Amino acid sequence: MQRSHALVVSALVLVSGTAVTAHAADGDRFAGPAAHSRSAAASWCEKQGGVAQTRVPYFTGTGNKITPLGGEREMCLFTAEDGSRIMIATDTLAADRPTLAALAYVRRPDGPSSPGNPSIAYCQGINGTAMFGNKPTDGGGWGVRNETDPSKAISACMFGDGSVIDAWGLKYHQGGVIRGADLTKKFRADIPAA
Known part of the structure; x- marks a missing residue:
């Protein structure tokens, strides 16, 4: 079932022209x-x-x-x-x-x-x-x-x-001023500082 899901996602990606990488293990996460x-x-x-x-x-x-x-x-x-x-x-x-x-x-x-x-x-x-x-x-x-x-x-x-x-x-x-919220730790991805 996961393989057919990955194939459908891959087909949709190719049709839409969007270059993304699907993660079949958790279904809805993309890169x-x-x-x-x-x-x-x-x-x-x-x-x-x-x-x-x-x-x-x-x-x-x-x-x-x-x-x-x-x-x-x-x-x-x-x-x-x-x-x-x-x-x-x-x-x-x-x-x-x-x-x-x-x-x-x-x-x-x-x-x-x-x-x-x-x-x-x-x-x-x-x-x-x-x-x-x-x-x-x-x-x-x-x-x-x-x-x-x-x-x-x-x-x-x-x-x-x-x-x-x-x-x-x-x-x-x-410039060192936080507006709204500090987003530094809110990103899902691990963002390298340097």
């Missing part, structure tokens, strides 16, 4: 940042003290206009008593192996400073992107469905492996 089922990743988020939410991307540009984009992503939101927060994709938090976002959070690499938005400059300086266009005024972020306030779209840093983390939370943590 990549986008590979966990929503329920398994959301469950991990909640076990760590976060709240799993489906968020959609928004283009904000300049002014008060907000434009919903296609797609959605399940995010894990941690909020501290002081009101600060940090958001991370549930599949990034629950990945079985280190992701680039997790490594950036734990290792806190040096990055450039900028007269503009320091969170975006830091994200780009460590090979991620938080941009929603090619102009400096092109902005965006992740918000709840049907959001109308551009300030509520949370800017996120996305890396080449598809992992996603709150851009401001990442920048603040690099």
Whole structure:
């Protein structure tokens, strides 16, 4: 039975074009940042003290206009008593192996400073992107469905492996400030510090 389950998973992986590694011993665990089922990743988020939410991307540009984009992503939101927060994709938090976002959070690499938005400059300086266009005024972020306030779209840093983390939370943590929660021990994967 486990072998046929593994074959079905392998076939689905090949059809979807997603490169992941299935662990037949426990059925629902996968290796990549986008590979966990929503329920398994959301469950991990909640076990760590976060709240799993489906968020959609928004283009904000300049002014008060907000434009919903296609797609959605399940995010894990941690909020501290002081009101600060940090958001991370549930599949990034629950990945079985280190992701680039997790490594950036734990290792806190040096990055450039900028007269503009320091969170975006830091994200780009460590090979991620938080941009929603090619102009400096092109902005965006992740918000709840049907959001109308551009300030509520949370800017996120996305890396080449598809992992996603709150851009401001990442920048603040690099400077030694914890927002929302310290994620260092909340990742499912063992993240090497150096």
